[in-house]
Amino acid sequence: MKKYLRSGKVQSVAIASLLLLAACGGDETSSEGGNNSSSNNDGNGSSEQAADIFSIEDFDHEIRADGEEIIDGGTLNVALVTDTPFEGTLNRNFYQGVFDGDILFWTEEPLLDIDEDYQYTQTGAATFEVDDDGRTFTFTIRDEVNWSDGEPVKAEDWAYTFEVLGHPDYPGVRFTEASNVEGFDEYRAGEADSISGLEIIDDKTLKITFKEASPSLLASGIWAYAMPKHIFEDIEVADMESSPAVRENPVFFGPYVIDSITPGENVVMKKNENYWRGEPNVDEVVFKTVNPNVLNQALQNGEVDIATYQTDQYADNYESLTNVDFIGKIDLAYTYIGFQMGTWDEEENKNVMDPDKQVSDVNLRKAMAHAVDNNAVGERFYNGFRWAGTTLIPPSHPTFHNDELEGFAYDVELANQILDDAGYEDVDGDGLREDPNGEKLQLNFASMSGGDTAEPLAQYYITQWKNIGIDVQLLDGRLQEFNTFYDRLKASDQDIDVYQGAWGVGSDADPYGLWGSTAAFNYTRWTNEESDRLLKEGTSEAALDMEYRQEVYNEWQELMLEEVPAFPTLYRSEMHAVNKRVVNYSELPGSEFYNDRSQIGLTAEEPETAN
Secondary structure: OOOOOEEEEEOOHHHHHHHHHHHOOOOOOOOOOOOOOEEEEOOOOOEEEEEEEOOHHHOEOEEOOOOOOOOOOOEEEEEEEOOOOOOOOOOOOOOOOHHHHHHHOOOOOOOOOEOOOOOEOOOOOEEEEEOOOOOEEEEEEOOOOEOOOOOEOOHHHHHHHHHHHOOOOOOOOOHHHHOOEOOHHHHHOOOOOOOOOEEEEEOOEEEEEEOOOOHHHHOOOOOOOOOOHHHHOOOOHHHHOOOHHHHOOOOOOOOEEEEEEEOOOEEEEEEOOOOOOOOOOOOEEEEEEEOHHHHHHHHHOOOOOEEEEOHHHHHHHHHHOOOEEEEEEEEEEEEEEEEOOEEEEOOOOEEEEOOOOHHHOHHHHHHHHHOOOHHHHHHHHHOOOEEEOOOOOOOOOOOOOOOOOOOOOOOHHHHHHHHHHOOOEOOOOOOOOEOOOOOEOEEEEEOEOOOOOHHHHHHHHHHHHHOOOOEEEEHHHOOEOHHHHHHHHHOOOOOOOEEEEEEEOOOOOOOHHHHOOOOOOOOOOOOOHHHHHHHHHOOOHHHHOHHHHHHHHHHHHHHHHHHOOEEEEEEEEEEEEEEOOEEOEEOOOOOHHHHOHHHOEEOOOOOOOOO
16 A cells, blocks of 8 residues: 655645644744644745645555454454544434444445445345336345344335335435335325335335336435334334334344444444354444544554544554554545525425525625635645545546536635625725625634544635635634534524535435435525426436436536535545454445455454554
C-alpha cells in the first residue's frame, strides 16, 4: 500500500489565508497551519500551504487470509466512532441513524445478494426469476434459511414487511422503498385491504409485481428485508419501533445475533450457529462507541479491531498505527449545502415549498454556491481524500455522473455580480447586504458536531459568505449534535435557512430519495415539476436502455445546477482501519467477504498493538 500519491500546495492567496484562519478559530495573530501543514510568506503578501495529498486509489480494498491460519472463535471488537450515543433502532424498516445501520450490517441480512455493480445475484438467501414483462418477480427463499430463534424464514414474512411499511400507523420513512409495488399506494391510503402486487405461492415462494419495469429494480431496487411475522404480528404497528423486538432482543437470520445491548453505548453479538451459509468463524462481535478524540489510542492499544477511519486524521496518524492495515474505496456519498425552503406535509406526505423564504431566491443560492472553494477545502481539510463536487450524482456511478459539468466554480466576482444584479445591496453601509426589499438579510446555518474539522469547516463557509456580504450565523451559536441536527431538519425547523448535509446515494443512481417532492429526506423541502418528471423518467421502462437513462440524468443534473436547491460540496472516500489479526474482511460490494461476514476470521486470540 502506498502511503501517499503526491505532495501538493494550495496556492490561492485568499483561500489559503481564510482556511488558515478558520482552522485556527479566526485568530489573526496565529501562524500555525493546522494538521501537517505550514504557512509560508513569500514577501509579496501571498500565502501557500504545503500538505501531503493522498489518493484512495492507492489503498487495498480487502484483506484476505492468504494462507494464514484462522483460529477457532475469538472476540472481534468494532468501533462506532461517535461522540454521541447511537439510537438503538435495530431493524432496517425503522432505523434512520447511520450507526444503527452499521450494527445491522452484521445481523440483519437482506434476502438478496449483490455483485460489484450493485446488481442482484442468485447467491443470496433467496433466488429469483423475472417474467417477460420485466416487472413480475418470483422469489424462492432457500430451505435452510431460518430466523435465529429457529423458525423458518417464510414468504409471508417478506410480504408482511410491505404491509407494515404501508400501514397508516407506520412511524418510519421506509414506505418510499415499497411504493414501487403494485397496489401499495392504495393499501397505504386505506383504499384496499391488501397489496395486490404480493402473492404468496407457498411457504418459501413469494411473487411480487411492481408497477412498472425499471432499471432500478435489479440495481438493488427491491426492499429485501423481511420481518419475522411470528414476532411482530401481536405488536401494534405504532409501537413496533420502540418495542423490545427492535430495541432489546431482535431476531435475525444473519451471521450474528444480538446477545445484549447497553443503550447508546455497546452491542454484544454472538455467532448464529445455524446461519444458513455456515457457522461464522468468530464467536463474538462487540460494537462499542468510541469518541473520535481517542480512536487512535484505541487502535494502537488493540482495544478495537475495526473502525471507520476519518480520512482527515490519516496524514497525522498513519505512521504510528503500525498494527493496523487501512482499506479504502470511493464512497457512495457526498456532502452538500442545502437551503431549507419549506415544510413537510404529514397528512399528504409531501414537501411544500414556501416562496417567501429568503433562501427561496435562486439568485441568492447561486451566489452562495460560487462563494466557496471546495477544491481547496478538499486538500486543506481532507488531504485529497475528498474533492470538489460538481453535480448531485457522484462519480461512484460513472455511467450517470456527468463529468462534463463544472458545477459551481469558485468565483467571488461572479457571486457578487449575481447579488448586485438581483438587487441585494448594502443599504446601511455595515458591509452586509439587505434583501431586494431593503429588509435585513440574516441566515441561520446548521452544521453537525463531530471530528476536528467540523468547527473550522463551518466557520470557513460562514466567512466566505460574509465576504460577499451575506450575514450567516451558526444556528444557536454552536454546532448541532448528530441526533438533534437531523431531528430539526426532519421537523422542518424554520430557524434553519442553510445546512450542511451528507447523503449516501445507495446502490442505484436514482436520486429521488433525496430530491423528490414526496421524499421525506428532501430536507430542503424544494419541489419542482420538471425535476419530478425527469426523476420518474429515469426509472421508467424506457430507461432500461442505459443510454437513454444516462441522457435523462444528464438533463436532471443540469436542471439542479440551474435551480440550486442545494449544491454539492465534496465527493469523498471511505476508509477503514483493521487490526492486523483480522482477515477475510472487505468493504467492497460484491466481494464474498462483503456478502458473507461469517468468513471474517482472526489469526490470534489477542489483537496486535502498535510498536
